[in-house]
Amino acid sequence: MKLRLLTPGPTPVPEETLLELARPVFYHRSPEMKQILAETLEDLRYVFCTKNPVVTLTSSGTGGMESALVSTVPQGGKVICLIAGRWGERWRNICKAFGFEASSVEVPYGKAIDPEQLRQALARHPDAVAVCCTLCETATGVAGDVEAFGKIVAETKALLLVDAISGLGTMPCRCDDWRVDLCVTGSQKALMMPPGLAFVSVSDKAIKAMEKNTSPRVFYLDLRKALAKLQEQDTPWTPANTLIRALRTSLKRIRSEGLENVWARHERLAAAARAGMQALGLELFAERPAPGLTVAHVPAGLDGAALLKLLEKKYGLKLAGGQDTLKGKIIRLAHMGHVDQFDVLAALAGLELALLELGRPVKIGAAVSAAQQVFAAAVLPA
């Protein structure tokens, strides 16, 4: 059976990147490594839309989030967390673990934070030193309005920290234009790599905050150490150097397609997935849907786990379900990274057949046809 990995991370890795991963290991303090770090830095800047340094960490995305917080926020500092799901909660949990004072702005799962809520929170907490938000809330499929958050936070002394782990590379995230101070992503989403690396862009405002921060709570994930070494095309600790070498290949693929084309592709895949699911009578879950994944309610009376299992075992389609309180209640179809229109068609076609087999009233062909309408619209000139 042919397998299609359509989970919101890890995502499919291009064949040429997989082959890079199988190349012999090399010494990490070498001219070759410096060259790789220099090249990937430039390509990461391109994907982050920034002139700022972008640090590569050997960790998961959560390690990147922690590094952004603990490198900049002083002991007991006040942090506003914008929470629309599990990944917004991750920000708050890190704050709690380090004794920061987390003040939360929350909306129900499936909803998006209104920028006005942030404005009010900052008015209530003028002493906040950081605002943490999420570009794509992977748990619900909701896109955060980071551009609007950025305009508001830029007027204050606070830093804007963005978890862009499953968003960056699927949708616009113009770090410099939007005044993002610390933008975090991971390797295993739209950057088309296995898990193991995190990336953090760092603004001048963030660097100034770090220089003042003397809290004894950071070493391995210290962005100051990483930034100092980055200037010499080096890393403070032994990096996962074969992953970084392979990253270079995946980043070249993004360069070659063109970042705006990559965003447009993801938007097109999302529009097709939404059209297809709606044609099957599925109700979409996200108020402000992100382009990297499409989330739908499991219809009443249907066993969500059985649906996912059937898709995986019979059709090789690996989608994700809900997490925590959303377990069994939603299905999440990711179309991020190395995914094209025919992968989305395959997912919708499998969904039609699986729903049919599970006894749902399905008009066979409705989903794939609705998706094709979206793709057709992109074929002819406007």
Place this chain on the structure above:
Amino acid sequence: MKLRLLTPGPTPVPEETLLELARPVFYHRSPEMKQILAETLEDLRYVFCTKNPVVTLTSSGTGGMESALVSTVPQGGKVICLIAGRWGERWRNICKAFGFEASSVEVPYGKAIDPEQLRQALARHPDAVAVCCTLCETATGVAGDVEAFGKIVAETKALLLVDAISGLGTMPCRCDDWRVDLCVTGSQKALMMPPGLAFVSVSDKAIKAMEKNTSPRVFYLDLRKALAKLQEQDTPWTPANTLIRALRTSLKRIRSEGLENVWARHERLAAAARAGMQALGLELFAERPAPGLTVAHVPAGLDGAALLKLLEKKYGLKLAGGQDTLKGKIIRLAHMGHVDQFDVLAALAGLELALLELGRPVKIGAAVSAAQQVFAAAVLPA
């Protein structure tokens, strides 16, 4: 030109492990991943000589060291660091970064800590909560007497933390018998993997210390979170799952050779390397030489950097030089992990030719012949 990676990490990765690294990425919350975590846990326990849990972290070895320290040592806690080189200093630097009170026992580079020094330090600091030491001081090639340290620390309330990053798998490190509480290693040394993973074994005594530790200074590297998830064959954060899948293959190779045979091979390679270098008139650097690497002084009047460059560029032999104050003063030939007797012969042969070319008086054949004597002794029954 054929390349031979003979640095003390990264080390050569077996071909079958490299091919595993090129396999498609898979979902990390899956029965397949649980199976892989269960298998690698058992094989890690075998290599660590322990019945205790061994946590797998997505980080460098330094991340593993930090996780062991910050998970167990309370705010302001007193830590005795046994320092015989750069990697012992790493323990002290982590302590400083987290505001622990580090008390150092130091010996000059190239020397080994006398267990009696530790006994005296513990008498001076009966309130120490942890003792940090190094199994193989990669910077100098000195082996630490962890067995003796363990006997002394076991009589106290302190925990014994061992940086076994470049030692584990090259030499005995019997975590349970030696009463090691937290043993740390990395993937890119004798475990024959690329960098990106760290491993920490955790004793009951360490678990009790963690449970009492409420310091707000750990999240991503929190061993408590990792241990809780390990019980479900899971990880708290997205792991570098393709690295862990490939690790399984490298660990099977150790199982198949047999751990005691692996240790004996490393001891034999080290004995041969030492005999070869001495036959060339090189002075050995380490007082108590470790089996994973052999370190020699650069002879007076010789440019150490030129020697290493010649070995690399002309013969494909990648050895390492000294770090920090030892830069240019020593050469380090690593024979750890996927290295055999003919690799060591190649290194010695290259060394003979390079020294000849650099104008040193060399008796051609002396080093390889001396090494062969060592290998020959292993051929015939005792």
